[in-house]
Amino acid sequence: MTVELGILLAIGGLIISYFAYQLNKTKEVKTDSQESAEVKAELGYIRKGVDDIRIDLKANEKQMAHLSERTTRLEESSKSAHKRLDSLELLLKELEQK
Template identity: 65%
Template sequence: MTIEIGTLIAVSGLIISFLAYQFNRQKELKSDTREDGEIKAQLGYISKGVDDIRIELRASEKQIGALGERVTRVEESAKQAHKRIDNLEKEGN
């Protein structure tokens, strides 16, 4: 009879241990799943931010290109103006 009680206690202990293990494992899986979801959401925000930066960079590159063209035109115009001034000075002497 004492062996049966000892066996019953040992089996009960094993069952309780197994159930506790299963419960903690499920809790851990839920926690991991929640953390994975949070990480994916953060990556989504980062990805959107990078996309916004790329769009702004393209717009800035276009503006810089347009300014470069305008500077070139102004330089050409200034060069022509200097030639005209030089010609006027030659004629005036």
């Protein structure tokens, strides 16, 4: 009888171990799933932030191009104004000499 009792205890221990393993496995899967969902959500927030930064960067690039164009026009205009002023100065000197 002691052998049978020992076998029953061994089989009972195996069954309990198996159910404990299955329970922990289920908990681990749930934990992994939850962590995976959190990581995906955080990646979504990061992706949205990067997209917002790209949109802002494109807007800034357009603004810089516009300002560069305006600066070029102003430089050309000031160069033209300097030429006109130089010619006026020459004209004034000629008039003063007469």
